[in-house]
Amino acid sequence: MGLHKILKIVAFALAILGAIFVFMIWFGDEDTASSMGGNLLYVSYVILALILGFVIIFVLKGLFAGNIKKTLMSVGAFLAIILVSYGISSGTDLDLQPFVEKGQDVTEATSKNVGAGLYAFYVLAILAIASMAYSGVKKIFNK
Missing domain, CATH: 1.10.287 (Helix Hairpins)
Incomplete structure (x- = not known):
């Protein structure tokens, strides 16, 4: 299985997770949304770090290939x-x-x-x- 296919699956899974969290915040009560919002901030930091890591990997891969x-x-x-x-x-x-x-x-x-x-x-x-x-x-x- 190629790296591109694995990353595609990871991106799809993260998109589904993000959609679930958004619906939980939208349709939950205010206490749940506010307590979850703090935790989701950390989740967003982790996802941002993953995305930046993938971008750096592919930029370096493309840099040395071109x-x-x-x-x-x-x-x-x-x-x-x-x-x-x-x-x-x-x-x-x-x-x-x-x-x-x-x-x-x-x-x-x-x-x-x-x-x-x-x-x-x-x-x-x-x-x-x-x-x-x-x-x-x-x-x-x-x-």
């Missing part, structure tokens, strides 16, 4: 975009005083991280749109 040089270049380009975005972000663009007065813990470091995330999002969105446009134009001219 072109590792191309994959590492893509990861490097992504990290370069993140680092350049962090370098561009200043953290002083925003007036932090109103946030501090409201009791929110917003510092220049927080502002810099948010700015870096926004810059990275903009660059990655532009690259995604450009690659889709390039693919469409290439497909039109190759026909």
